[in-house]
Amino acid sequence: MKATTIFAAGLFTAGAALAETPVLTIYAGDYVASEWGPGPKIEEMFEAECNCDLQFKPGDLLPRLLLEGDRTEADVVFGLNTDVTRKARESGLFAPHNVDLSPLTLPIAWTDEIFLPYNYGHTAFVYNTERLAEPPASFEALLDAPDDLKIVIQDPRSSISGLATVLWVQTVYGDGAEAAWEKLAPKILTVTKGWSESYGLFTDGEADMVMSYTTSPAYHIIAEEDRTKKAAIFPEGHYFMVELAAKVAGTDQPELADQFMAFLLSEPFQEMIATGNWSIPAALPREKWPEGFRELELPEKVLFYSEDEAAALREPAIEAWRRALSR
Amino acid sequence: MARLSALLAALAVAGLTLGPVAAVLVRAGGWGALGPGEVQALRFTLVQALLSAGLSVALAVPVARALARRRFPGRGVLVALMGAPFILPVIVAVLGLIAVFGQNGLVNTALRVLGLPGITIYGIHGVVLAHVFFNLPLAVRLLLQGWLAIPAERFRLAASLGLRPWALFRVLEAPMLLRIAPGAFAVIFVICLSSFAVALTLGGGPRATTVELAIYQAVRFEFDLGRAALLSVIQLGLALTAGLVALRLGAGAGFGAGLDRALPRWDGQGLSARITDALWIGLAALFLLAPLMMVVLRGLGGLALLGPGTWEAAGHSVSVALASTALCLLWALPLSTRGGELVGLAGIALSPLVLGTGLFLILRPYVNPFVLALPVTTLINALVSLPFALRILRPEAEAVRADYTRLAQALGLTPLAWLRLVLLPRLRRPLGFAAGLTAALSIGDLGVIALFADPDRATLPLQVYRLMGSYQMEAAAGAALLLLCLSFGAFWLFDRGGRIHAET
């Protein structure tokens, strides 16, 4: 009896709360809302200032949004990558973010009115100093390294980091990309579906180097106080990877959505996102980064294709990769 | 009545597989075209599936035969444990295999100590190795069931005739194998057809591209639904062809009814037979259990790191598994016929990605997909487990029908009485096995569909991936161990339940 009353009362308050508090629905990558992702902290911080209920809906971001079209219940999308922005832009589902971009501290110029960056990193091969004392000093050196140096990479057809890798090789080698892949092929132990599998193989000691991010060592430094994982920095440059948010045009909470977009570049969010998402904050000067991040070796030269260039190069670059590795 | 329920069950399968494809097609506005390299992907998919299924079944013959005629302490536990690889989530099993056969694995370490050259697991042989690792247990269990379904009276007759091993094989075992093996081959072939992560991770690169990867690319990256639909229909066609061929080949008659007497076996008592059997059992156990041991060892440290989210996810997985199991068995019983088994194959033959996308398109206008995360997962788990449940149930269900339909008719048993008093009790052993497998598969299954993912209702396999995606490799190993224990526990309980008072 008592239990029923409490249950009924709970339902009532929940119902009342629902009626009063506006809900901001955010579609986010699956990892975001998990207990180790940045989701819970973002929710806590933003709800403290918005008097709203922020709800993350994890899953396949863009495929779902495109399937739903303008009937989507999403107000904001969080966690897009540059490889899909063109398709996303063409869908017409997004509205300008209206956020002042001057606080951005990205290594490249960013003027996009729709997609707002909140953190970034670069492609890099990560290695274990105890296993590989002298990593290749450049991409060229990597290609020329003996074939018993084993690396794992991700498939560009199923993973974003895999696609970034292919574009990286394309920026560095241009027309010679296929030949470069061919030289790399015997060193590639295997290609995995996603980043997780690759990184798991690497931490298990299967491979000498893993295709990952320049920011990966920060996790080991901060969370594990382990300084043996390092990113090999190549003078040829590293491909820029950025994560983006966007406001959905058909949102029924436009003010809240705007508030959230502005919140993304605010200092508290930016300070949190470094260790929340293990990436470099997009609008925070280096001296304000967490300790472990300031220790990171970062590339001087940053490579990046514009959306249109990337869209044009993507298929031939993947084909070159496929041909070279299929031989 | 029986025909009506069979028809309904078949329609449900057809609707759940063809419906989503149709929805995807309608949305895409027509078929797409095959992309570059996809013919090669098709060829690779076929070759690896043929090799994997063939080897799994071929190796299962001596192992199952040895297990069928040997009695030794711990045999029941060993039989159950050897079933575990089949129910492991792919990524966990792959990491376990790599811990044994990888660059840094046990085998290569041992070879190095002996000063021998190392082996590599990466390549088509690695893909086949992994598929055999996954599916050998299933093949062994299916064949073992076949052996146990030969009434003891037949072996007694063989013994009294003094049949030599070869004659015994030709008279009793070969006909059984001809009846059971094609179906086992077909199921495994179809599972391997839709292999994706295994093929990619161990295949060593784009040479090992499967059709499923092409579908993934089309749906997730290029949003080319027409191409995804085309590819998944090709996949479905291949699977159904395999099913049809298997049905034709495996059409032999059963052995008739025995009197449920537990009789000892008289054959294979010679020294060489004992040694051969021991070798086969030992090798299979080593091959199947070593990677599992590595999963356990890697996971022990991580168990302490598991947060409340993981335990909650485990709870979801268990309840989904129980519901899926009940649903799957209800579905399987009316379909446990030749035609039904063919229909059931569609469940695993259809790409989960296309299935999920299609269901999403169908349901989205009416309901919020998040609300349906767990029900849809339950339904899909039941659907994909259906072919296994049918493979297990069908031969014995047909034998029961062949042996007792006339008696039941003469007595005028009502359909319900037939089900309750004859079919279910006679099928107890295969039902227990099927339930165990379904429960375990459901626990180990990767929440099928990212489109329906719900933040508060993650399942355990999804949690493993999330942990790995957040650098929590140790906790992920712990969660994987938890997953292994739960899957295996569910399998053990159901399978055990089916075998109480039965001599296995």
Add this chain to the structure above:
Amino acid sequence: MLRLEDVGFGQGAFALSADLSLAPGKRVAVIGPSGAGKSTLLDLIAGFRRPGRGRVFWQGRDITDVPPDRRPVAMLFQENNLFPHLDLMRNLGLALRPDGGRLRASDGAAVEAVLARVGLEGLGRRRPGALSGGQQSRAALARVLLQRRPVLALDEPFAALGPALKTEMLELLREVAEELGALVLLVTHDPQDAQRFAEEVVLVSEGVAQAPVETGALFADPPEALRAYLGG
């Protein structure tokens, strides 16, 4: 009267025709060479097969399209007369409650009584596997007693028993049939069984089930077909 009126059945090269009548309460042996169609004849009567042409009547009622369980026929097969996983109580109980429901006290008593009648007193909790072959046959006959059908069709149910045991079972069958006043059709390939048990004989050979003939008369002056079967 059980009447098969111009009945014909065909399956591939096999064909059987029958045009005959059998009187209620008679003990009839069905004999003939192996493969001639003795079991098929029983199946047509019991309803497990449908004739291609002709009709089957019982006491003037057309039962051609009646399913097996609603025919006036109780049948014993060559094997699988009992479910191996059920004890005798439940096996026999099914004759009274085909829906598998709980047996009423009176049903239980009836089962006990028929078990006692066939000499299986107190064995109701045994499963068939724990019984001897003779005991299994007795249990099956006990169930026939419970079914109380006016026609008993037996398809060589005692073929596996020894001579003494078989004689005993035929005697029991005669008693059971008398109690029920039932017409018995016994398929056998042993002419001695026919002579010992049957009042009339139906000879099945060369695709025809012939009209019944009085046993003594038949064996006194066997027709050509029977002579061939008896081997001279």
